[in-house]
Structure formats: C-alpha cells, structure tokens
Amino acid sequence: MAYSCHQFARSAMADRVTNLASQRAVVIFGASNCCMCHAVNTLFTELGVSWTVHELDKDPRGKDVERVLVGMVGRNPPAPAVFIGGRRVTKLASQRAVVIFGVSNCCMCHAVKTLFTELGVSWVVHELDKDPRGKDVERALAGMVGRSPPVPAVFIGGRLVGPTDKVMTLHLSGQLVPLLRQAGALWL
Structure with missing residues (x-):
C-alpha cells in the first residue's frame, strides 16, 4: 500500500x-x-x-x-x-498479524471474523466476556477506539485499525488486502 x-x-x-x-x-x-x-x-x-x-x-x-x-x-x-490497562492491550494486539477484541454474542464481531476467514486470514480473537480481566481491557480499548462499547476492535500488524465500520471501509475501498499483506497476514 x-x-x-x-x-x-x-x-x-x-x-x-x-x-x-x-x-x-x-x-x-x-x-x-x-x-x-x-x-x-x-x-x-x-x-x-x-x-x-x-x-x-x-x-x-x-x-x-x-x-x-x-x-x-x-x-x-x-x-x-x-x-x-493499555500495556495489556498492546501486548495482546501484537501476538498475531490480525487480532480481534470482541464478545462472544456480538453480531458485528462475527461479521468481522467471517470477513477475515473468507479472505483467508488467520486471526486470533480475545473475547472480553470470557476474560477475567475483560473489563479492564474493554476500558483501555474504549479509550483507544473512542467509543463504548469498543468491540469489535481490530488490530492489524499490532496497530489499531478500529471497529467494524473502519474495517469494512478499508475493505470496500480496496485498502484492506494490501494492509493485510503488509502485516504478513496474506501472502498472495
């Protein structure tokens, strides 16, 4: 890109x-x-x-x-x-090329995971409702994303991309795949 x-x-x-x-x-x-x-x-x-x-x-x-x-x-x-709690978020967000913070019953989180799966991207998800420290992570993410609730919050290459609307905007404008390639999430 x-x-x-x-x-x-x-x-x-x-x-x-x-x-x-x-x-x-x-x-x-x-x-x-x-x-x-x-x-x-x-x-x-x-x-x-x-x-x-x-x-x-x-x-x-x-x-x-x-x-x-x-x-x-x-x-x-x-x-x-x-x-x-930003340190924990940064550490978790850098574990893989694509990291999604979400909750298990969120339809928008499901939509983002489905998009990445269909693109052939290997991703990891941190479901905040199943994490004992999920509320701390959620507060940190709300500060980073600028809204509450902050999920899904997507990180690509350790950098915050944003919630669903930002991911979809990148995808529709043709900028998501190059960003994924740059982060090492896609090779083709």
Whole structure:
C-alpha cells in the first residue's frame, strides 16, 4: 500500500501515542492548565494509583499527538484522555498479524471474523466476556477506539485499525488486502 508523507507521519504519530499509552497501567494525556486534567490527576492520586501524564502543551509534538487523540477519543479538545490497562492491550494486539477484541454474542464481531476467514486470514480473537480481566481491557480499548462499547476492535500488524465500520471501509475501498499483506497476514 502506498502512503503519502502525510499518511505516514499520521501513522507514525498514532504508533507513538499507542506506545506512550501502553507504558504504564494508567496514562493521562492532558494540558498543564486544564482543570479537568488536574481533577483526573488528583482522583488517581487519592485512589493511590500510579499514573503518568503527558502534558501536550509542553511537548514539542503535542499538537500532532492531540490530532491523533481527537481521532481516538472522538472529541476536540481530547484532553484529558485517560488510558487504563493499555500495556495489556498492546501486548495482546501484537501476538498475531490480525487480532480481534470482541464478545462472544456480538453480531458485528462475527461479521468481522467471517470477513477475515473468507479472505483467508488467520486471526486470533480475545473475547472480553470470557476474560477475567475483560473489563479492564474493554476500558483501555474504549479509550483507544473512542467509543463504548469498543468491540469489535481490530488490530492489524499490532496497530489499531478500529471497529467494524473502519474495517469494512478499508475493505470496500480496496485498502484492506494490501494492509493485510503488509502485516504478513496474506501472502498472495
């Protein structure tokens, strides 16, 4: 798949955000002068939770991170954006070329799995309703996908593609198969 310089930069920044969000159990993206960010920081401190904060107004690439977060959380400004349990999601998402987070009775999860099977893709699914830590993973995914419930959440090559509508949009536009090939999920 050919990427423009802008798409490549956006993709690299999305990878950076995902990496930052997975460094600790609780990661907060905020701004130093944001009262809501301060309230969230205070809440986690009072709960005795170890957290880290990335203040976008003090980061030289903060505006780029902010644009990625807007896409992830679905609001502008995106701060505070809180990621909980992101490390576990990142680890699970990198296990195979195609990883699907879903629930066992979700028709949209079934549709995504069927699409990948028909394309000849080997995939793995993590059914959150059968995972003892599924609620933690679901909260982390909701922050990454920008909606709740976040399932199905599809990762290709360890990178978040998104829910069903994003996967289907890629498929209908002819971009899904090249993406799968690039990730090593398809060889033909």
